[in-house]
Amino acid sequence: MRIAVMGAAGRMGKTLIEAICQAEGVQLTVGTVLPDSSLIGADAGEVAGVGRLGVPLVATLGEVKDQFDLLIDFTSPETTMENLSFCAEHGKKIIVGTTGLDDEQKAHLAACAEKTAVMFAPNMSVGVNVCFKILDTIARTLGDDYDIEIIETHHRHKVDSPSGTALRLGEVVADALGRDLKECAVYGREGQVGARTRKEIGFETIRAGDVVGDHTVLFATEGERIEITHKASSRMTFAKGAVRAAAWLADKEAGQFDMQDVLSLR
Ligand SMILES: NC(=O)C1=CN([C@@H]2O[C@H](COP(=O)(O)OP(=O)(O)OC[C@H]3O[C@@H](n4cnc5c(N)ncnc54)[C@H](OP(=O)(O)O)[C@@H]3O)[C@@H](O)[C@H]2O)C=CC1
Numbered sequence: 001m002r003i004a005v006m007g008a009a010g011r012m013g014k015t016l017i018e019a020i021c022q023a024e025g026v027q028l029t030v031g032t033v034l035p036d037s038s039l040i041g042a043d044a045g046e047v048a049g050v051g052r053l054g055v056p057l058v059a060t061l062g063e064v065k066d067q068f069d070l071l072i073d074f075t076s077p078e079t080t081m082e083n084l085s086f087c088a089e090h091g092k093k094i095i096v097g098t099t100g101l102d103d104e105q106k107a108h109l110a111a112c113a114e115k116t117a118v119m120f121a122p123n124m125s126v127g128v129n130v131c132f133k134i135l136d137t138i139a140r141t142l143g144d145d146y147d148i149e150i151i152e153t154h155h156r157h158k159v160d161s162p163s164g165t166a167l168r169l170g171e172v173v174a175d176a177l178g179r180d181l182k183e184c185a186v187y188g189r190e191g192q193v194g195a196r197t198r199k200e201i202g203f204e205t206i207r208a209g210d211v212v213g214d215h216t217v218l219f220a221t222e223g224e225r226i227e228i229t230h231k232a233s234s235r236m237t238f239a240k241g242a243v244r245a246a247a248w249l250a251d252k253e254a255g256q257f258d259m260q261d262v263l264s265l266r
């Protein structure tokens with residue numbers, strides 16, 4: 001499997017290149033940076049800190065379209081939309097880790113998945129995906145008696161809020177309880193907001209320092225509370241998940257998948 005990494009000089013881009021180098025059966029053949037980057041032509045491996053790979057960074061996928069089979073994209077929603085169109089048109093598989101997609105952008109992703117294989121997950125770590133699974137069971141078992149709050153902490157550079165993972169955690173527990181997250185989500189309370197309603201799901205966001213990604217789902221009632229917490233201490237956990245997904249997508253021609261599919265957790 002020949003892999004292209006979009007945004008090769010980004011935090012995840014560099015970690016993805018390292019993860020691809022460590023894995024069997026996959027090879028980095030393309031790395032991209034923005035057209036105005038001073039890194040165009042630089043070696044992707046040297047930029048990622050893993051040593052020379054003989055892969056010069058390029059500005060666009062069009063100039064290397066015969067050199068890769070699958071694109072891994074952890075960039076921004078706008079860039080991801082363009083990449084989805086490119087991959088659908090040129091028969092390339094694509095793994096999307098970018099978060100902060102709005103409904104229209106998710107619809108575009110779904111439309112492209114009718115033409116090529118798309119894996120889209122807000123968090124590619126095994127641990128978070130196991131949490132999604134057990135949270136469904138916990139929420140169904142506890143029912144409506146327990147207040148649910150979701151707290152996430154990320155590094156100071158993160159631009160979207162709440163995190164994609166926090167929103168997916170909210171969807172998982174809302175679905176388990178027969179609620180619509182769009183109707184019951186409450187974001188960042190401030191001022192005289194009144195007592196909490198029974199069925200709301202609260203989100204709190206913290207941005208500080210170099211935190212890779214912490215998520216807690218709190219279930220609380222009178223007399224007890226449960227906290228399910230996942231803490232990522234290295235971006236390698238996300239990158240390894242993406243590379244695992246790349247191998248899993250090898251025999252898929254089209255369709256939309258997520259890490260629950262890759263990990264057989266459905
Ligand atoms: N699903 C998951 O498991 C995870 C998802 N993420 C998500 O991944 C995304 C990226 O996160 P992170 O790596 O921290 O962010 P960074 O800002 O470090 O990396 C994004 C990179 O993409 C580059 N880029 C943007 N557009 C283009 C383009 N058109 N061509 C080439 N390069 C481009 C940026 O360049 P420049 O800096 O020059 O603008 C930047 O280097 C976020 O949405 C984040 O939430 C993060 C971790 C795990």
Ligand SMILES: O=C(O)C1=N[C@H](C(=O)O)C[C@H](O)C1
Pocket residue numbers: 099122123154158162163164165166212213214
């Ligand atoms: O931006 C990040 O860093 C991360 N983003 C993802 C998200 O929004 O959930 C996943 C991870 O927590 C790191």
